Amino acid sequence: MLKEFFDIPDRLLELDAQAMADCAPEFAKIEEIRDYNQVKMLKAFTDCRVAGMHMMGTTGYGYDDAGRDTLDRVFAAVTGSEDALCRHNFLSGTHALTVALFGVLRAGDLLFAATGRPYDTLAGVIGLDGGNYGSLKEFGVAYEETPLVDGEPNYAAIAEGSRKAKVCYIQRSRGYANRPALSLETIGKIAAVAKEANPNVIVMVDNCYGEFTQKAEPVAVGADLMIGSLIKNAGGGIAPTGGYIAGRADLVELCGHRLTAPGTGRELGCGMDVLRDLYLGLYYAPGVTAEALKTSIYASRFFELYGFATTPHYTAERNDIITSIETGSAEALCAVCAGIQAGSPVDSFVTPEPYAMPGYDSEVIMAAGAFTMGSSIELSCDGPVRAPYTAYMQGGLNFAASRAGILLAAKKIEEGNAALR
Known part of the structure; x- marks a missing residue:
């Protein structure tokens, strides 16, 4: 079939056939999770009595926007949360995380990162980059972190750091770090250790790339808040923008006042004409996430057979949709990204080039021929152009x-290698 449409060399097709055979049992596991989550999604929609009128949207201030408020309830129900803000007003995952952090932290509080340095784009939010544009540091919030040890949490250090912290921050996915995504079991253990040391600590999880990869979400294992983007898993490839904050009702309420304005909170914010896309994207999210997980598993096995080191192993439990491929050189990293771009439905004719992207400390190359700009639930591949030249495919x-x-x-x-010979 592939040969009919693309001129793929026979050697690569042989590796493909082996990868497909090897991955079949893993695909079956993903499909079982998909079906469970899809039925759970249907139950949430029916319990919340979603109706056609909820997709019409509003303009102006958005007071009494039934579609917006019902979407919040659906999202809370399907994730097992007390409450949720599932809104197009969030501009990105980083924005949603920023709203959550500023929503619950106050001057004199300590933010403690239990899984090492957070993703690059949060450096400015926390105040780690030395900028002066309203970081947590400028507002008097202190920051400490403890690194992972060989990819595993340091539970003794987590207990010590949590004793004096207001927020214990967990990043589920790997970001641009060569470590595994955290399982729900590990997140639960971190939460338990943190709360044993400090019963009042707020356990906050950056859940980006992790939604619907398992049958439950971090709030089910002790997280007080979880945050993510709707142009990743939870938007199903349909949501054009947006993000979410979900978890404890009192904390979600605080975040609502930071998202809009103190005193008006979640009552403000019109649904405009995007509510249908948010509902439909959420409904499709379990199935689309399963397709992304299959892609991740296949990529791990195929590139392992090709000769690259990949993580996670294709048989490992998946807790996010990312596969990292150690290409070994800047040229190979750029070639992988160029190939992914060539296989994209949008802008397939474009060749991605490394560039200095705001929020990152080195040049980054990104391949993303997507229907929604920056969408990470659509096939994409990127990585910082620095050793070990790892491509992050999602x-x-x-x-x-x-x-x-x-x-x-x-x-x-292959074409690049041939040109060098």
Whole structure:
């Protein structure tokens, strides 16, 4: 089939056939999780009595926007949260995390990162980059962190750091670090250790890339708040923008006042004409996430057979949609990204180039031929152009097309190697 549409070398097709056979048992596990989450999603929609009128949206101030408020309830129900803000007003995952941090932290409080330095774009939010544009540090919030040890939490250090902290911060996914995504079991253990040391600590989880990869979410294992983006898993490839904050009702309420304005909170903010896309994207999210997980598993096995080191192993439990591929050189990293771009439905003719991206400490190359700009649930690949030149691949709206994209990435590497010989 692939040969009919793309001129894939026979050697790569042989590796593809082996990868597909090896991944079949893992795909079956993903499909079982998908089906469970999809039925759970249907139950949330029916329990919340979603109706056509809820997708109409409002303008202006948005007071009494029934569609907006019902979407919040659906999101809370399907994630097992007391309450949620599921809104297009969030501009990105980083914005949603920023609202959550500023929502619950006050001057004199301590933010403690239990899983090492957070993702690059939060450096300015916390005040780690020396900028002067309203960081937590400028508002008098202190920051401490403890690194992971060989990819595992340091529970003794977490207990010590949590004793004096207002927020114990957990990043579920790997970001640009070569470590595994955290399992729900590990998140639960961190939460238990932190709360034993300090019963009042707020356990906050950056849940980006992790939604619907398992049958439950971090709030089920002790997290007080979890935060993510709607142009990743939870938007199903349909939401054009947005993010969410979900968890304890009192904390979500505080975040609502930071999202809009103190005193008006979650009552303000019109749904405009995007509510249908948010509802539909959320409904499709379990299935689309499953396609992305299959893509991730396949990429791990295919590139392992090709000769690259990949993580996680294709048989490992998946707690996010990301596969990292150690390409070994800047040229190979750029070739992988160029191949993924060539296998994208949008801008396939474009060749990505490294560039200085705001919020990152080195040049970054990004391949993302997506329907929604920056969407990480669509097949994309990126990485900082620095040793060990790791490509971080994520997403895939459907596995068949994503498989072709991965083979085109390998073909680009083959062409680059041939040119060097």
